[in-house]
Amino acid sequence: MPLSPLVFVHGLFGPFADARTFAELAPAHCSAPDLRGYGAAAGEAVTVDGQVEALRDHVDRLHGETPVVLVAHSIGAVYAFRFADESPERVAGLVTVEGNFSLADAFWSRSLAAMAEAEARAEIETHLADPAAFLASDGIEPSERLQEAAASALAFQPWRTVWESARAVVEETASPQYEARLRRVFGRTAVSLVAGSRSAAGWDVPGWARREARGDAIVPEAGHLMMLERPERFGRVLREILLTV
Structure with a gap:
């Protein structure tokens, strides 16, 4: 069965577009939009509504x-679930790659959202300036290739985009309506779960989501940044799970 077009929705750090991952999914059409505040859209304000609109436009x-x-991936699932809930006829399936189910999945975002602007800027700019520490925080050995990939990912968005994204996602996932939205999407859309082997245990997936998921897969020898750490392996896992649901 041929794969439907695949649209990759990046998380707090973009761009979530790797040719090696896409090659594993050929001949399916793969794309990854720059959401507002990211890449070509750097400088634009970030809201959940705005990111869903950017995704819909793409x-x-x-x-x-x-x-x-x-x-x-990660907080990108917040936007993907909203889009799938509002436009179910446009979504043939959804793969949440360690996406946020609750505030428990947004530890750093919650910390940033609670900070004043100057404090948040200092915290985020320090993070963006250190690719090796970025990799180490996910348990990744910082090879030359991976440091270059991390540097590119960290340069994809300015500090304010990270802060605004954190605030927007915390507000959305804290809403009492958020779980109801997720349940609606699971009830009418083929939703699959993908996690890295090192980070799967820390992903706060509720029991009902495990039971209702159409597929559940692990990317071996990878953490939360699996698409950066193991791009080919990530693509193969995606292909397998999408062809079997």
Whole structure:
């Protein structure tokens, strides 16, 4: 069975577009939009509504009325679930890659959201300036290739985008309506779960989501940044899970 078009939705750090991952999914069409505040859209303000609109614009422009599979990493799943809830006819499936189910999945975002602007800027700029520490925080040995990839990912967004994203996602996931939204999407859309082998145990997936998921897979020898650490292996796991659900 051919794969539907795949739209990759990046998390707090972009861009979530790696040619090695996409090659494993050929001939499916793969794309990854720059959400507001990121990449080509750096400088734009970040809100959940705005990110969902950016995602919808991308899907409309590339695929018209053809339903797509959303592959959403970390906080990107918040935007993907909103899009799937509001436009179910546009979504053939959704893969949440250690996406946020609750505030328990947003530890650093909660910390940033609680900071005043100057404090948040200092914290984030320190983080963005240290690719080796970024990798080490996910248990990744900082090889030359991985440090270059990490530096590129950290340069993809300015500090304010990270702060605004954290605040927006914390507000959304803290809402009493958030779990109801997730349950609606699980009830009518094929949702699959993907985690890294090192980070899976820390992912706060509720029991009902495990039971209702159409697929559940682990990327071996990888953590939360699996798409950066093991791009080919990540692509193979995606292909397998999408072809079996």
